[in-house]
Amino acid sequence: MKNEPGLWVDKLPRPTPDGHKYQRGHALVLASDELTGATRLAAGASNRIGAGLVTVRSEHKGDLFRAVLPADMMVQDGDGASLKSLRAILAGPGGFTLWHKQQLLTDDSEAIWVLDAEAIKWWVGQRPMSREAILTPHDGEFSKAFPDLLGTRTERALEAAMASEAIVVLKGPETVIAAPDGRGVLNTHSSPYLAKAGTGDVLAGMITGLVVQGMEPFDAACCATWMHGEAARRFGPGLIASDLEAVLPGVLASLLG
Template identity: 45%
Template sequence: LAARAGLRIGAGLATLFCPPSATLVNAAHETAVMVKPFGSPEALGELAESCKCVLIGPAAGVSDATRDNTLTVLDKAGAAVLDADALTVFKDDPKTLFDAIIHPTVLTPHEGEFARVFPGLLDKYSRPEATAIAAARSGAVVLLKGNETLIAAPDGQLVLNRHASPFLATAGSGDVLAGMIAGLIAQGLDAFKAACAGAWTHGEIARRLGPGLISEDLPDALPGLLAEFYARRA
């Protein structure tokens, strides 16, 4: 889902990195998405070094391996998007995560994941204040998902996005959003603008698709919307 979203939003090339045991399954399932296996964090680092942006987290598993792989991506990739399990694995040691953020990085937690990495903030502060503090503390752009999505940058920029749909409450939609953001960063958009543009576009697609949408529908609806954007610019 994430790789397809990255392709559809214009990344040009998307590669799915996976364990060797999953290579044939993924290669048979995907056509436009390339598949490359890795067997260790070091091997992943070699792959990540050539990438403009790497997304890690969806379906990665809550394990020591995901923790090590996430730290490797943060060190080696030009930019990173961290979602789902790549956040949860730092529940007991968020400082290690924050110290590893040295390149442009976007964190895309829902409220449960946010509370694991930034414990207590949502209890003490409003959602906008908590998101802004989280961005300053982590050194990353933080996109807090919800009915009203908040995007905060470490320099204090803060955007509230209400342009969404209740029908986005479906499994996998967050993976698509993370892939869209990674695809935008891969094209040269800075992390904060990519997160804002990704959130708005994700919501616009869902508003157009309406009831009954599933996550697989979202990437395939992007070309029509992007064509409209290009037509307006012309």
């Protein structure tokens, strides 16, 4: 099935006149203290796409993130405290260490996990039960996490989703979104200018931001992937990852009508 707005636009979160920030959900981004730009891109995208609150939790560099992140984002040091209305946790952009693993394994919320890069391989090996997750690998990360799968990209993504019990977003010029229940969508709405460092971090943040607003994870993955491609198409040549966030409001406005 081809990914297009008709599949999910009616499910796109719309703020209500009497709503408040907690109703729009709380996203937690587990920071990379080395590749800090990946954290900033992911958190910024989650914030821009509509999450009511975004908190960045850093093991060692909380003060750095307080200095460089927008003023409306919150920063926690170390293990942090439990967060009100927490609906999704993003881990993996920029790195995945023992500290990140501990943060996930000690999470007592019902938050959905969005996992990128090395966090994907950990999920496949660890696979905590009774937890919803969305995995966002590119082809190299997918091959490391699922080295024994054969077939087309679509077949492998569907098999990986069923084996890992998670939604798989296999990124590329044609991105496959696969669910454990056998649903599969192919996204061709993209741009060659997305082949830049950091654009995957933006996509992971976009998915996280839609999930915290209550969008069903598979729909959120499909919607974010299409919007990611649309933002890149609108910007065109010269695109860098941070440009995507600036284009998102216009994409949202077009979809919301």
